[in-house]
Amino acid sequence: MPDPDGPVLADSVTRLGPDAAGRVVVSGSHGGTYATWLACRSGCRAVILHDAGVGLDEAGIGGLAWLERLGLAAAAVDHASAPIGQAERMLDRGRISHANAQAAACGLRPGMPCREAARRLAAAPERHGPCPEVAEARDVLHLPAARRPLVLIDSASLVRPEDEGAVIVTGSHGALFGTDPRNALKVDARLALFNDAGGGPGTGRLAPLEQRGIAAATVAANSARIGDARSSWQDGVVSAANRPARDLGARPGLPASDLVARFLDM
Template identity: 65%
Template sequence: MPDPLLADSVTRLDGAQGRTVVTGSHGGVYAASLAYRSGCRAAVFHDAGVGLDSAGIGGLAWLDRAGMAAAAVNHRSAPIGDAAAMLAQGVISHVNAAARATGARPGMTCAEAAQLLEAAVPPSGEAPEIREGREDLQPLHGGRHLVLVDSASLVGPEDAGKVVVTGSHGAIFGGNPANALKADAYLALFNDAGGAATSRLPALQARGIAAVTVAAKSARIGDARSTYEDGVISACNGLAAAMGATIGRSARDFVNAALTQGT
């Protein structure tokens, strides 16, 4: 059987048509929709610690409705954002019904599941288009701009100097520090995807950008508004600590304070 296509991010699925994909992205609904739109046969995601409202695996049930087999790797078995590591050492934690029909089961290795998924029936159902959200909120009383983006892929150069709250995980995908953030924001927030997804923080510290993660159990991964409204800080870099970030502080409280700092 052919080897699966490895993609550290589900936003980069060139050549996925008809293939089984192992992606380092979380298994949320938007990530699942991108996999479906790529034309792949089946997909394995990272469960991102499952998290609040099971957002880290929400895409598996969504894909079942579209007739596509999907599974997720346990966050304790392999790092998020690293498809090769997932294939080499990942252990499956969740499967949808279409994946189970191929013999894929929780507890088997990612490599075993990926081989079984090669026998999955290609999806033929209809799936609604899912769009990630971006909100640009105007500053109050001369403060900084606040940007809410469900994915860090929606950040652009125009976000330099802003407070950027994302729904993305806090790990550098592909091991490349340049992927940490596409703008020199004043502050950036991410989801810790179960605890270990924090490698963006030191990378952003080196660029002079304050950054924190919120606990996956406190906020829905893939949902920037949940990061902001529900999130509880789980880790921070030195610059963020100097601004008042502490483990256990609410993201909303910290962000609201940061919006008026240094302006």
């Protein structure tokens, strides 16, 4: 049973509900801008996210500074200390790697256990007022000569039923959040591309998607900005791929743009 005095746990920040208002949240989502916007919108007092390997342009913690400007305490857990997408394991095993000014004022420091950090953040001042809007990070491209659409979504939560059979490039991490394999992707894509969030658990969606016959791959976190689908497409370098993707040419080191082009033509 959840501790009413403890933090709200959410394997994905997209799953936060009304109970997050005024509370400390520990979420398995990365610390990029879109995820932190969702945290802000929940009305939480403070939030601890995952640093996703930090990655290109420090995108894995980019939202911490954005929340700092809004006056909301935020921190990130070191990807080497706990898996992304698993809030309970972050709380039990995670160690803080980064904290914004408001979180640091509550005593958070690198190396601090996540549970202790969450306890301290309960004293963070509550933020009031509206959260600035962030435009829906979704674009559907119909490229010349392509046989199927290219769907660019900064969060896999933005998948729609009409994306069935498309090439879907996300800015989301490739870890399976929670334990339900259906969380891997809401539709059957021709190809699904994710960010590996520093490797390891960051490729966890690939196996369940393989079981559904869906080609899927990840790009290395240091090659593309997590939370930015266009960066995954244009900058990303493949780090891992499941069998359906490998059978059609996916391999580590391949530019993601080349892989996407192959699947758009199929």
